[in-house]
Amino acid sequence: MNPAKVEDKLAVNKFDIDKEVHIRIREDICKKCEEHYCLYACPASCFKITEDHITFSYEGCLECGSCQIVCDKEAVDWALPRGGFGICYQYG
Amino acid sequence: MKQIFDAIVVGAGPAGCACSFTMAKAGLKTLLVERGKFPGAKNMWGGVFYGPTLNQLFPSFWQEAPVERYIKRHRLSLLTKDASLSAEFTAKKFGKVPYNGFSLFRAKFDRWFAAKAEQAGAILASGLQADDLLWDGNRVAGIKAGGDELPSSAVIACDGVNSFLSEKAGLRDKLSPRDMKQGVKEVIHLPRNLIELRFNLSGEEGIAWEFIGSFTRGIPGGAFIYTNKESLSIGVVVQLSTLAENKIEANDLLEEFKQHSEVATYLAGGKLLEYSAHLIPVAGSAMMPALYTDGFLVAGDAAAFTLTTGLTLEGANFAIASGLAAAETVIRSKQIGDFSQKSLSYYPELLKKSFVLKDLKTFKKAPHFLENPRIYSLYPEIACDLAEKIFTNDGKPRRKIWKLLRKSMERKISFWQVFRDLKKIKKAL
Numbered sequence: 214m215n216p217a218k219v220e221d222k223l224a225v226n227k228f229d230i231d232k233e234v235h236i237r238i239r240e241d242i243c244k245k246c247e248e249h250y251c252l253y254a255c256p257a258s259c260f261k262i263t264e265d266h267i268t269f270s271y272e273g274c275l276e277c278g279s280c281q282i283v284c285d286k287e288a289v290d291w292a293l294p295r296g297g298f299g300i301c302y303q304y305g
Numbered sequence: 306m307k308q309i310f311d312a313i314v315v316g317a318g319p320a321g322c323a324c325s326f327t328m329a330k331a332g333l334k335t336l337l338v339e340r341g342k343f344p345g346a347k348n349m350w351g352g353v354f355y356g357p358t359l360n361q362l363f364p365s366f367w368q369e370a371p372v373e374r375y376i377k378r379h380r381l382s383l384l385t386k387d388a389s390l391s392a393e394f395t396a397k398k399f400g401k402v403p404y405n406g407f408s409l410f411r412a413k414f415d416r417w418f419a420a421k422a423e424q425a426g427a428i429l430a431s432g433l434q435a436d437d438l439l440w441d442g443n444r445v446a447g448i449k450a451g452g453d454e455l456p457s458s459a460v461i462a463c464d465g466v467n468s469f470l471s472e473k474a475g476l477r478d479k480l481s482p483r484d485m486k487q488g489v490k491e492v493i494h495l496p497r498n499l500i501e502l503r504f505n506l507s508g509e510e511g512i513a514w515e516f517i518g519s520f521t522r523g524i525p526g527g528a529f530i531y532t533n534k535e536s537l538s539i540g541v542v543v544q545l546s547t548l549a550e551n552k553i554e555a556n557d558l559l560e561e562f563k564q565h566s567e568v569a570t571y572l573a574g575g576k577l578l579e580y581s582a583h584l585i586p587v588a589g590s591a592m593m594p595a596l597y598t599d600g601f602l603v604a605g606d607a608a609a610f611t612l613t614t615g616l617t618l619e620g621a622n623f624a625i626a627s628g629l630a631a632a633e634t635v636i637r638s639k640q641i642g643d644f645s646q647k648s649l650s651y652y653p654e655l656l657k658k659s660f661v662l663k664d665l666k667t668f669k670k671a672p673h674f675l676e677n678p679r680i681y682s683l684y685p686e687i688a689c690d691l692a693e694k695i696f697t698n699d700g701k702p703r704r705k706i707w708k709l710l711r712k713s714m715e716r717k718i719s720f721w722q723v724f725r726d727l728k729k730i731k732k733a734l
């Protein structure tokens with residue numbers, strides 16, 4: 214069976230994960246945010262919500278930039294991982 | 306630091322490769338900087354590559370470039386939850402040299418293209434990211450990358466849709482989610498013979514199959530299946546703003562699409578090889594940044610040079626053509642020894658003469674038109690409903706097709722509204 218959940222799909226991809234975190238979120242802003250567009254915009258399900266708290270894990274990031282564009286509160290501090298790190302597509 | 310390079314190209318996608326190839330070939334000292342481990346490592350697309358521009362650069366490129374299949378068939382399907390209405394076009398011409406389009410993988414193609422630039426004399430630095438611009442007063446004077454300062458007479462930003470460099474150069478504002486579509490895609494392995502049987506293909510023939518319908522739940526966008534040699538590329542492409550506002554994830558739409566009875570049979574037995582995502586700038590000229598400033602040019606997706614007509618999505622050919630125009634501009638600047646904004650204004654002049662800005666102008670109204678949600682749910686529904694009425698034999702006396710259409714539209718939409726939408730097609734497409 215092929216995976217249907219994003220987390221499981223990401224497992225087939227090749228990543229060279231950087232030790233440095235390339236995306237940070239401003240939790241103080243996220244706490245007050247009602248829309249949480251990031252949750253839906255991220256195609257790699259990197260954003261998770263627990264109670265009133267947004268958490269972010271950068272490891273599965275596909276570097277598309279959606280989260281930063283969709284966040285109208287500028288709470289996503291998005292940068293690219295260092296050169297050579299991150300997603301490494303074999304097909305693309 | 307001493308200046309070694311005439312030009313630094315940031316990004317080894319189709320725009321950057323075409324640009325650096327051309328400048329290097331003309332004898333300019335050219336550096337091509339790519340943040341991926343290799344060119345293509347960061348790049349995903351549908352995709353169908355349309356060849357004429359590349360064919361001018363490398364005649365019969367398909368003989369050496371890593372293409373998958375040439376596109377012999379184009380199919381469009383309208384889907385509702387449990388029905389589907391399709392149209393297919395194929396022509397002998399599409400099966401003959403120079404072919405019309407090719408399916409290909411970016412992780413392979415971009416690598417090939419960048420190697421071409423290297424062979425022409427450009428220096429390729431993979432795994433290196435341009436972090437910032439180098440300034441000399443108001444003039445862009447190079448880049449900062451990997452802790453080094455690299456000066457050059459010209460910087461060409463071919464850094465794709467998120468182009469941080471054009472933002473840093475002050476040529477564009479923050480991007481709007483309304484102007485973006487998000488594409489998510491799976492590459493699914495299937496044996497060659499199964500692909501050919503299922504899709505009615507032989508040899509190197511391929512199909513480009515586009516879908517619109519209920520699976521996007523009214524969100525502007527659609528889905529695609531493209532055949533590769535031994536795999537399928539299957540994905541959905543949806544407007545980012547509406548996706549988030551409706552609290553829907555693109556992957557859920559992709560799953561819904563894959564499970565549609567009309568789609569699932571084609572995928573059966575296939576194995577997932579890769580899951581990828583990328584944005585597409587789709588607002589055309591409305592979102593175009595300023596294209597140049599002193600010592601600095603923007604090409605490809607970074608300049609939002611893509612074309613969507615609802616039935617087709619093109620960007621790679623626009624990237625190449627704009628990369629070439631940028632190269633020609635910089636070569637001229639080098640000859641006259643002037644990289645000022647005034648001198649670089651040659652760039653938009655060239656683009657206006659090519660299909661790049663001509664097409665964007667012709668389809669200026671298309672992006673707005675394509676936001677009409679009726680295209681993605683109501684019209685496919687009506688079309689499928691009408692087809693069902695036409696093809697169903699329930700043993701009762703027949704009614705005129707015109708009356709069936711009226712029945713299909715009943716309580717859903719007025720003829721007046723349809724007429725208004727049709728009128729908009731005329732303007733937009």
Ligand SMILES: Cc1cc2nc3c(=O)[nH]c(=O)nc-3n(C[C@H](O)[C@H](O)[C@H](O)COP(=O)(O)OP(=O)(O)OC[C@H]3O[C@@H](n4cnc5c(N)ncnc54)[C@H](O)[C@@H]3O)c2cc1C
Pocket residue numbers: 315316317318319320321338339340341344345347348349350351352353354355433434435436463464465466469487488489490540542583584585604605606607610611618619620621622624
């Ligand atoms: C889902 C989807 C389907 C598509 N389908 C089609 C299709 O069928 N046909 C078609 O013609 N087009 C299609 N496109 C569009 C097409 O992929 C793009 O228009 C095209 O890739 C643009 O080329 P580019 O060179 O401008 O940018 P990209 O191909 O995005 O290349 C940019 C390069 O710059 C690099 N880079 C970025 N920032 C830096 C930095 N700071 N330092 C160093 N390197 C950097 C990136 O790693 C990348 O290699 C599709 C796009 C998507 C997302």
